Amino acid sequence: EDQVTQSPEALRLQEGESSSLNCSYTVSGLRGLFWYRQDPGKGPEFLFTLYSAGEEKEKERLKATLTKKESFLHITAPKPEDSATYLCAVHFSKAAGNKLTFGGGTRVLVKP
Amino acid sequence: DTAVSQTPKYLVTQMGNDKSIKCEQNLGHDTMYWYKQDSKKFLKIMFSYNNKELIINETVPNRFSPKSPDKAHLNLHINSLELGDSAVYFCASSLRADTEAFFGQGTRLTVV
Numbered sequence: 115e116d117q118v119t120q121s122p123e124a125l126r127l128q129e130g131e132s133s134s135l136n137c138s139y140t141v142s143g144l145r146g147l148f149w150y151r152q153d154p155g156k157g158p159e160f161l162f163t164l165y166s167a168g169e170e171k172e173k174e175r176l177k178a179t180l181t182k183k184e185s186f187l188h189i190t191a192p193k194p195e196d197s198a199t200y201l202c203a204v205h206f207s208k209a210a211g212n213k214l215t216f217g218g219g220t221r222v223l224v225k226p
Numbered sequence: 227d228t229a230v231s232q233t234p235k236y237l238v239t240q241m242g243n244d245k246s247i248k249c250e251q252n253l254g255h256d257t258m259y260w261y262k263q264d265s266k267k268f269l270k271i272m273f274s275y276n277n278k279e280l281i282i283n284e285t286v287p288n289r290f291s292p293k294s295p296d297k298a299h300l301n302l303h304i305n306s307l308e309l310g311d312s313a314v315y316f317c318a319s320s321l322r323a324d325t326e327a328f329f330g331q332g333t334r335l336t337v338v
Binding site (some may be wrong): 150157158199201205214218 | 230259270274318323324325326329331332
């Protein structure tokens with residue numbers, strides 16, 4: 115069965131302490147991997163799309179990378195405003211139902 | 227100017243009632259979705275529509291019925307509400323089924 119797993123579930127960082135979040139997937143046909151940020155009481159906010167192994171995308175302190183079996187979201191020198199839940203979602207092939215499947219998320223807390 | 231808007235933001239109702247949640251997108255997207263986020267923050271797809279046609283219908287009780295009057299609107303009607311239906315429901319839209327989705331702010335449904 116196609117699955118998306120995120121680790122760790124929660125991450126506490128000091129301001130400026132860089133770290134990485136992991137999203138691993140077992141999939142029959144990847145059509146795209148998406149990273150979202152979700153703040154409490156709000157809908158997920160789109161960050162990045164990755165389509166093929168080796169691809170990288172960057173935005174401010176965030177950098178997303180993709181391999182054949184996993185993706186990493188690197189947070190460099192985080193600030194308190196980077197505190198949020200980060201969600202990974204994988205778009206599976208038409209044969210697998212052509213749908214977006216989300217991981218459970220990583221709750222990130224950045225302390226000043 | 228909100229891209230994906232859903233109403234109401236909060237909905238508190240008694241068991242057995244019927245309720246609707248409305249969603250509108252002004253992004254010109256062809257595909258719209260309903261997701262359910264449970265108390266553990268897991269986002270799970272319920273329905274997907276493409277140009278008013280239902281393309282994904284996950285294992286959802288048939289008390290839930292989506293309706294798409296046009297490609298900018300996707301409403302969710304729920305009959306005979308149960309305690310277990312309490313969750314946050316998100317509407318989303320995307321240009322195509324394999325591109326990033328943009329989410330509304332969510333409707334927190336509480337069944338008492």
